Amino acid sequence: MGGLMYKDFVAIKGKRICIILLSAIALLCILRVIFPGSMAERLDFIVKNDAGTEINMLDIMFVTAYICIVVIMVCFVDVWCARLSEADASCVRIKNYISSLPVSANSYVASKYVFITIATYVLISLLSITGIVLAAFTEPGQGLDLIRMCEVLVLPVTSLLILVASLELPLYILLGREKGNLVKVAIVLLLVFVLIGFMLFADVSWLSEKETFLVRFINWYMKYQTEITLASYLSPVADQLIFYLSYRITVFFKARQEA
Amino acid sequence: MNITKKRLLIYLGLSFGMAWLIFFIFIFTGHTWTGSTPEMLSLVSLGMLTPAIAHVITRKITNEGFRLTGEKSMMLGIDLKGKKWIFFLLAMLLPVVYSTLGDGVIWLFCPEAFGEAEVSSFVVIIYPLISVVNGVVLSFAAFGEEFGWRGYMMPKLIELMGMPKAIIIGGIIWGLWHAPLTCVGHNFGMDYPGFPYVGIILMCIMCTALGTVLTYVTIKTNSIWPAAFMHAVNNSMPSVLLLFMKQDVGIPLWIHALSYIPLILIVVLCLFLMLKKKNPAPEHTH
Numbered sequence: 319m320g321g322l323m324y325k326d327f328v329a330i331k332g333k334r335i336c337i338i339l340l341s342a343i344a345l346l347c348i349l350r351v352i353f354p355g356s357m358a359e360r361l362d363f364i365v366k367n368d369a370g371t372e373i374n375m376l377d378i379m380f381v382t383a384y385i386c387i388v389v390i391m392v393c394f395v396d397v398w399c400a401r402l403s404e405a406d407a408s409c410v411r412i413k414n415y416i417s418s419l420p421v422s423a424n425s426y427v428a429s430k431y432v433f434i435t436i437a438t439y440v441l442i443s444l445l446s447i448t449g450i451v452l453a454a455f456t457e458p459g460q461g462l463d464l465i466r467m468c469e470v471l472v473l474p475v476t477s478l479l480i481l482v483a484s485l486e487l488p489l490y491i492l493l494g495r496e497k498g499n500l501v502k503v504a505i506v507l508l509l510v511f512v513l514i515g516f517m518l519f520a521d522v523s524w525l526s527e528k529e530t531f532l533v534r535f536i537n538w539y540m541k542y543q544t545e546i547t548l549a550s551y552l553s554p555v556a557d558q559l560i561f562y563l564s565y566r567i568t569v570f571f572k573a574r575q576e577a
Numbered sequence: 578m579n580i581t582k583k584r585l586l587i588y589l590g591l592s593f594g595m596a597w598l599i600f601f602i603f604i605f606t607g608h609t610w611t612g613s614t615p616e617m618l619s620l621v622s623l624g625m626l627t628p629a630i631a632h633v634i635t636r637k638i639t640n641e642g643f644r645l646t647g648e649k650s651m652m653l654g655i656d657l658k659g660k661k662w663i664f665f666l667l668a669m670l671l672p673v674v675y676s677t678l679g680d681g682v683i684w685l686f687c688p689e690a691f692g693e694a695e696v697s698s699f700v701v702i703i704y705p706l707i708s709v710v711n712g713v714v715l716s717f718a719a720f721g722e723e724f725g726w727r728g729y730m731m732p733k734l735i736e737l738m739g740m741p742k743a744i745i746i747g748g749i750i751w752g753l754w755h756a757p758l759t760c761v762g763h764n765f766g767m768d769y770p771g772f773p774y775v776g777i778i779l780m781c782i783m784c785t786a787l788g789t790v791l792t793y794v795t796i797k798t799n800s801i802w803p804a805a806f807m808h809a810v811n812n813s814m815p816s817v818l819l820l821f822m823k824q825d826v827g828i829p830l831w832i833h834a835l836s837y838i839p840l841i842l843i844v845v846l847c848l849f850l851m852l853k854k855k856n857p858a859p860e861h862t863h
Contacts, residue, residue, distance in 0.1 A: 442714065442717075446715055446717060447623065450623060451620065451623070472715070473711070476714055544696060544697070545697060548700055548703060551710055551711060552710060554714055555706070555710055
C-alpha cells in the first residue's frame with residue numbers, strides 16, 4: 319500500500335506542492351517576525367473606524383493571508399480527491415488498472431483513504447503552526463481575535479476536509495474522474511434547486527424580521543457559547559465515522575464492480 | 578568511538594542546540610512561563626518540533642537513509658493487525674485515566690484546592706473526549722518530540738546499553754532538555770522550595786516515567802504514532818477534575834509529586850512486561 323500512496327503523491331505533484339506551500343508559509347512567518355503588530359504605529363498602519371476604534375491594518379493584512387491559506391488548503395483536498403483517480407483513469411479504465419496491480423481492490427481503495435487522511439493531518443498541522451507564529455506577533459485587538467477564532471476553527475475545518483473527502487472519494491473511485499465530476503455538479507445543482515424551492519415556497523417570514531431573529535440567535539449563541547464550541551470540537555469524531563462508512567461503501571461497490 | 582554513539586551524540590547536539598536556542602531567546606527577552614501570553618507560550622512550544630528536525634538532519638548527515646518502516650527505520654508506519662490497534666486505543670485513553678486518578682490524589686490530600694465547576698455538566702461529561710480529540714488531531718507538536726526521542730534516541734540507547742539503563746538515561750536526557758523552561762516556571766511554577774533544581778529533578782523523574790510507557794507502546798507497535806498520540810493527549814490535560822480546581826490555591830510540590838503515583842503504577846507494569854519479554858523463562862528440556 320505504501321507504493322500506491324507514493325504513486326498518489328507523485329500523481330498530485332506532491333513534491334512541487336510541498337515546496338510551494340512550505341515556502342509560502344515560511345515567507346509569511348518570516349515577514350510576520352520582521353513586521354510584528356507593534357510596528358504598525360511606526361509604519362502608519364493604524365486606522366480608526368466610525369466607532370473610533372483603532373484597527374491595526376498590519377495585523378489584518380497577515381490575518382487575511384492566513385485565511386486565504388485556510389481556504390486554499392480546503393480546496394487542495396477537493397482537487398486531490400479528483401486527481402487521485404485521474405492518474406489511474408488514464409490507464410483506459412480504473413477497473414483494468416486495478417486488475418493489473420499486485421494488490422486487492424480493498425487495498426487500492428484503502429490507499430486512497432489513507433492518503434487523504436495523511437494529507438489532511440499534514441495540512442492541519444501546517445495550518446496550526448502558521449496560526450501559532452502569526453498569533454505570537456499580533457497585537458491584542460481585532461487581528462488577534464480573528465486569529466484566535468481561526469485557531470478554534472481548525473477542528474471544524476478538519477471535519478469539513480474529512481466530509482468533503484468522504485463524499486468525493488467514492489464518486490471518483492467508483493465512477494472515474496469525468497462521471498464523478500458530472501455527479502458532483504449534479505448534486506450541487508440539486509442542492510441549489512432545493513434552496514431556491516425553499517425560498518420560493520416555504521414560510522420565510524422570519525427573514526423579514528431578520529434583525530429580531532439575529533438578536534435571538536446571538537443571544538442563544540452567547541448563552542451556550544462554551545457548549546457550542548466544545549461540541550464543534552467533537553465534529554471530527556462524527557466525521558471519522560462518516561469517513562469509515564464511506565470507505566466501507568466504496569469497498570462494497572468496488573467488489574461488486576470487480577465481480 | 579562507537580558509530581552508534583557518534584550518531585546519538587550528533588542527534589543530541591542538534592536537538593538540544595536548536596531547542597535551547599529557542600528557549601533561551603524566550604528567557605532572555607524577559608519572558609517567564611507564568612507571566613507570558615498564551616500566544617507566546619504556544620510559540621515556544623514549537624520548540625517541540627526540534628527533535629524531529631534533528632532526527633531528519635542526523636539521518637542525512639550519517640547517511641542512515643529514510644526508511645519509513647522496518648528495522649532501523651523512522652518507525653512511521655501504522656500497522657493495526659494482530660491486535661496492535663489495542664495499543665493505539667490504550668495510548669489515547671491511558672492519559673485520561675492516570676491524569677484523572679492523579680488529580681484524585683491531589684483532591685485527597687488537598688481538598689481545599691477544589692470547588693464548584695464553573696462550567697455546565699454537559700462540558701464536564703464531554704471534557705475527556707474533547708481532550709482526546711483535540712490531542713490526536715493537533716498532535717503535530719507531540720509528534721515532533723516522539724519522532725526524535727522514541728524514533729531515534731531510544732533505539733540507539735537500547736542498542737548501546739540495553740533496556741532498563743536506556744529508559745533511565747533516555748528519561749534524564751528528555752528531562753534535561755526541558756530544563757531551561759523548568760527554570761522559568763514550566764510545569765511546576767517558580768514558587769517552591771529548592772527552585773529550580775528540585776523542579777528539574779522532578780521533570781527528569783516524570784520524563785523517565787512517561788518515557789517508559791511511551792517506549793513500551795512504540796516497541797509493541799513498531800510505530801511512533803501511538804506514542805505521539807499519547808504524548809499529545811497527556812499534554813492536553815485530559816483530567817476532568819481540572820474543571821473543579823481553583824486557580825488561586827497553591828498546591829504544595831510534594832502533593833504534585835504524589836499525583837504521579839497512578840502513572841508510576843502503569844510504568845511498573847510496562848517495565849515488567851518489557852523485561853519479561855526480553856528475558857524469557859528458560860524452557861524445560863528433557
